[in-house]
Amino acid sequence: MKLKIMAFLAIWINIAFTFAQTPQSTAKIWGRVLDSENKNIEYATVAIVKDSILMKTAFTEQDGLFSFDNLAFGKYVIKISVVGYPVYQTDTLTLDATHPEINLADIKLKSTSTHLKEVNITAQKAFVERKIDRTIVNVDALISNAGTTALDVLSKSPGVNVDQNGAISLKGKNGVSIFIDDKPTYLSGADLENYLRSLPSSSLDQIELMTNPPAKYDAAGNAGIINIKTKKTKIAGFNGGVNLSLNQGELSRSNNSFNFNYRKDKINVFGLFSYNLNNSFTDLDLNRKYKNDDGTAKYYFNQNSYFRRHGNTFNLKTGMDYYVSEKTTFGVVLTGMNRISSQVNNNTSNLSNASMQLDSVIRAENIDNIKYQNGGVNLNYRHKFNQTGREITFDADYLAYRNQTDQAYYNYSYFADQVLKSQDILTGNLPSNIDIYTAKLDYSHPLKNNWKIDAGAKTAYTTTDNTADYRIIANDKTSIDYEKSNHFLYQENINAAYLNVSREGKRFSIQAGLRFENTVSNGHQLGNLIKPDSSFKRTYNSLFPTVYFTYKLDTAGNHQLGLNYGRRIDRPYYQDLNPFFSPLDKFTYYVGNPFLKPSFTQSIELSHTFKNKITTTFGYSWVKDDVNETIEILNGTYYSRPANVGKTTVANVSVNAEIDLTKWLKLNAYAEFARTLSKTDFYTGYLVTNGSYLRFNPNLQIKISDTWNAEVNMRYQSKFSNVQFLLGSVHEFGAAVQKKLSAKSTLKLSANDIFRDRIFNGVINNLANTEANWRNRNDSRTVIISYSYRFGKAFSTPSKHDSSGADAEKNRVKN
Numbered sequence: 001m002k003l004k005i006m007a008f009l010a011i012w013i014n015i016a017f018t019f020a021q022t023p024q025s026t027a028k029i030w031g032r033v034l035d036s037e038n039k040n041i042e043y044a045t046v047a048i049v050k051d052s053i054l055m056k057t058a059f060t061e062q063d064g065l066f067s068f069d070n071l072a073f074g075k076y077v078i079k080i081s082v083v084g085y086p087v088y089q090t091d092t093l094t095l096d097a098t099h100p101e102i103n104l105a106d107i108k109l110k111s112t113s114t115h116l117k118e119v120n121i122t123a124q125k126a127f128v129e130r131k132i133d134r135t136i137v138n139v140d141a142l143i144s145n146a147g148t149t150a151l152d153v154l155s156k157s158p159g160v161n162v163d164q165n166g167a168i169s170l171k172g173k174n175g176v177s178i179f180i181d182d183k184p185t186y187l188s189g190a191d192l193e194n195y196l197r198s199l200p201s202s203s204l205d206q207i208e209l210m211t212n213p214p215a216k217y218d219a220a221g222n223a224g225i226i227n228i229k230t231k232k233t234k235i236a237g238f239n240g241g242v243n244l245s246l247n248q249g250e251l252s253r254s255n256n257s258f259n260f261n262y263r264k265d266k267i268n269v270f271g272l273f274s275y276n277l278n279n280s281f282t283d284l285d286l287n288r289k290y291k292n293d294d295g296t297a298k299y300y301f302n303q304n305s306y307f308r309r310h311g312n313t314f315n316l317k318t319g320m321d322y323y324v325s326e327k328t329t330f331g332v333v334l335t336g337m338n339r340i341s342s343q344v345n346n347n348t349s350n351l352s353n354a355s356m357q358l359d360s361v362i363r364a365e366n367i368d369n370i371k372y373q374n375g376g377v378n379l380n381y382r383h384k385f386n387q388t389g390r391e392i393t394f395d396a397d398y399l400a401y402r403n404q405t406d407q408a409y410y411n412y413s414y415f416a417d418q419v420l421k422s423q424d425i426l427t428g429n430l431p432s433n434i435d436i437y438t439a440k441l442d443y444s445h446p447l448k449n450n451w452k453i454d455a456g457a458k459t460a461y462t463t464t465d466n467t468a469d470y471r472i473i474a475n476d477k478t479s480i481d482y483e484k485s486n487h488f489l490y491q492e493n494i495n496a497a498y499l500n501v502s503r504e505g506k507r508f509s510i511q512a513g514l515r516f517e518n519t520v521s522n523g524h525q526l527g528n529l530i531k532p533d534s535s536f537k538r539t540y541n542s543l544f545p546t547v548y549f550t551y552k553l554d555t556a557g558n559h560q561l562g563l564n565y566g567r568r569i570d571r572p573y574y575q576d577l578n579p580f581f582s583p584l585d586k587f588t589y590y591v592g593n594p595f596l597k598p599s600f601t602q603s604i605e606l607s608h609t610f611k612n613k614i615t616t617t618f619g620y621s622w623v624k625d626d627v628n629e630t631i632e633i634l635n636g637t638y639y640s641r642p643a644n645v646g647k648t649t650v651a652n653v654s655v656n657a658e659i660d661l662t663k664w665l666k667l668n669a670y671a672e673f674a675r676t677l678s679k680t681d682f683y684t685g686y687l688v689t690n691g692s693y694l695r696f697n698p699n700l701q702i703k704i705s706d707t708w709n710a711e712v713n714m715r716y717q718s719k720f721s722n723v724q725f726l727l728g729s730v731h732e733f734g735a736a737v738q739k740k741l742s743a744k745s746t747l748k749l750s751a752n753d754i755f756r757d758r759i760f761n762g763v764i765n766n767l768a769n770t771e772a773n774w775r776n777r778n779d780s781r782t783v784i785i786s787y788s789y790r791f792g793k794a795f796s797t798p799s800k801h802d803s804s805g806a807d808a809e810k811n812r813v814k815n
Contacts, residue, residue: 027095030067031104040064143736146748147245147786150199158670164760166193172674177221188573198313200255202243212566215498215513222601239792249782251279271318311341401434486580572596646680691721728761
């Protein structure tokens with residue numbers, strides 16, 4: 001097998017070097033758009049035309065800059081359109097070997113009216129943009145995103161679903177890898193949920209949804225990758241912004257951020273600081289009916305749990321870029337997060353006999369105090385060999401996660417007449433440490449005729465150390481709970497290499513890649529007085545191909561077809577491999593599974609796009625050794641554990657539309673229908689599960705005036721059956737309004753779940769002699785007021801830099 005892999009890679013590398021010897025002929029056009037008062041224009045629409053055919057469109061950034069890279073030699077025309085100004089068009093621009101780059105410098109637009117004192121730029125980025133290998137969501141395009149968190153933004157993105165526990169799925173599939181600025185978070189479960197809740201939406205620029213990511217990205221994540229891109233300030237001088245928001249429901253929350261960028265000469269310093277105040281609750285009802293072997297009722301268990309959460313989270317990201325020359329840049333980025341939070345669960349459980357007469361009551365107060373910290377350092381290097389885009393980049397990262405959880409669970413058992421039967425206290429000391437070291441090298445080489453080759457390698461080494469020290473206090477005596485106590489060590493090394501070839505043509509574009517990953521993992525559970533030592537070691541090698549095609553059926557590009565295929569892997573989360581028992585309450589435990597195997601997914605998608613407005617996608621994927629949550633009942637106690645549930649197939653069709661109904665009314669709508677089929681050897685017997693759902697997310701954007709905008713939105717998902725769980729339907733309505741106070745400040749007001757409809761409910765199936773259902777409500781009806789202000793004044797840099805090939809690097813900020 002290894003010889004086949006080595007031979008296959010050798011062929012790809014040989015192809016790469018063969019292409020690399022071909023002379024290059026790619027070029028670039030860039031410039032800056034200014035208004036009549038020499039102020040930068042953001043969101044101006046810039047189009048590049050060749051032979052009367054529209055090739056690409058782009059929007060200017062905050063600093064007014066635009067750029068078209070990797071162009072073939074030839075003759076072009078640039079057209080710029082902005083509300084309040086006539087369309088600007090350049091003369092014919094010729095790119096050839098003598099002039100491979102054209103800097104249009106500052107393009108000053110003239111107002112249509114000489115009496116206009118102030119021009120308000122109301123052009124807006126599209127909510128959704130599409131590329132050959134991803135869908136891009138512009139966060140600021142929706143007013144209702146203001147003042148929320150990254151998790152809230154994801155829940156409104158097309159194809160993304162965030163369930164009641166904060167778990168994220170993409171187009172009906174679990175196993176999504178979350179990246180921040182092209183770097184994996186390495187988080188899962190509650191840690192990932194809390195992290196995303198701590199990121200204010202004001203710090204986000206775009207969400208990239210990749211159901212089939214290119215070979216450059218890690219192959220982890222069966223459902224694909226969601227890459228969250230933070231905002232970057234590119235303009236010279238000292239610039240920044242402040243964003244403040246208050247979120248009021250039954251409880252108060254707040255998301256605030258401050259970002260800055262200072263650039264002069266060869267030094268660029270940047271930073272982002274955010275503060276998140278979280279106050280939330282979950283009101284959960286859980287009902288269980290235990291049965292005899294003949295199906296008659298044995299006894300009933302009805303439980304209400306009220307979770308009250310409070311937390312303060314501070315996020316910091318800062319760094320510096322040093323421009324050694326026009327072609328070489330060194331950078332360092334420091335990140336840190338500190339979260340101090342608490343959760344109190346007041347729990348009442350009523351146990352009734354077969355006649356539904358109260359037998360006993362258990363009341364519990366479960367307290368978790370959590371101190372979570374993580375920090376990281378990134379060293380990066382970038383070198384451009386020439387002006388055509390050939391470059392090499394290197395990143396070295398160290399990430400450290402430190403989590404200290406202290407638990408105290410007070411349990412009181414009463415007879416039916418409320419006389420105290422017994423009481424005990426369970427305490428837990430749970431330190432958890434994760435250290436991650438990575439190094440990554442990427443090389444990009446544009447070729448002639450719009451061909452391009454990308455290649456790279458990466459190594460990652462991870463160590464985890466998790467301890468669970470549980471003690472029981474009963475009758476004034478303290479003893480170690482060896483059944484729940486645990487010490488688990490885990491190490492993992494992943495080595496990868498990839499090659500990607502792409503070409504963007506007038507009508508036909510192609511991209512193909514191959515990634516190889518080698519994984520070596522070791523787990524060791526230390527024993528105690530009642531549990532022996534246990535360990536495991538796994539080594540496996542895998543190839544992950546990706547292919548993308550797009551074809552324009554007409555020269556205007558009104559109809560475009562797309563096809564892509566890819567293979568991916570979903571490795572078990574570090575926490576899921578830890579086999580210790582984690583109590584949620586006296587009758588419910590979470591248990592890890594050290595025997596989890598990685599699952600592999602193959603997926604294929606066919607799409608049609610009409611005038612870049614309506615995209616219809618048909619998708620099909622099949623998963624081997626799919627991982628899902630399973631519930632098992634032993635002696636009346638629930639045990640939730642992840643398991644390889646077997647084979648799963650998902651077929652879906654989705655439609656995403658962005659339609660201008662009138663000059664003042666725009667519709668963004670996403671609809672998806674999916675059907676899943678799961679086959680597994682379940683502990684209750686062989687299980688076949690069919691499930692389907694319909695998801696619909698319409699959004700109406702209303703332009704009231706040049707300074708006033710409004711939005712009305714809705715989300716709906718039908719009921720859905722998935723392995724053990726039958727999930728009930730969910731829907732909600734929201735609205736928002738925005739007032740642009742000036743060119744630098746904006747005030748927004750939004751309301752979420754206005755009718756308080758977002759209530760989760762469902763049934764747990766396939767339980768041995770048991771029926772169970774639940775109902776879950778949280779603080780979803782909220783009103784958010786947010787205020788944003790941008791500040792700063794740009795100063796000019798030496799003119800010798802204005803028209804050089806260093807512009808891309810000087811404007812680059814790794815935030």
